[in-house]
Amino acid sequence: MKDIGLTHIALQVRNIEKSVAFYKHYAAMEIVHERKDESTGSHVVWISDKTRPFVIVLIESKEITAVLSPFAHLGVGCKSCDEVDRLCQEARAEGILIDGPTDSLYPVGYWAFLQDPDGHTLEISYGQEVGLTVGT
DSSP: OOOOSOOEEEEEESOHHHHHHHHHHHHOOEEEEEEEOTTTOOEEEEEEOSSSSOEEEEEEOSSOOOOOOSSOEEEEEOSOHHHHHHHHHHHHHHTOEEEEEEEOOTTTOEEEEEEOTTSOEEEEEESOOHHHHHTO
């Protein structure tokens, strides 16, 4: 099957292991592909939560030239407000909670912004119902 539609977003990261650990913990993602890019020598991983054919491509780089921040972000839906609260408590303890949790009501839902190891912003949320809106 050929991929059609939005399949990935690529982010530069300084340390693959730290980034994979962050996205595993805060977004339930795991490595689904890993390689050394022959043309650049960069370590590259694809991570996914395996809920749809979409990956985040993490490309190890000495210099980060583009950051998803402060408002540009990746968004991940959580199973409950309690899960958002728990992750926010952990993020606050790690010093990576940027904003929230905030209840912005329907259709935005209950959300918070976290900062990954390279300054990219991850939104965790509950109640946005993107799948229902899109009709999947």
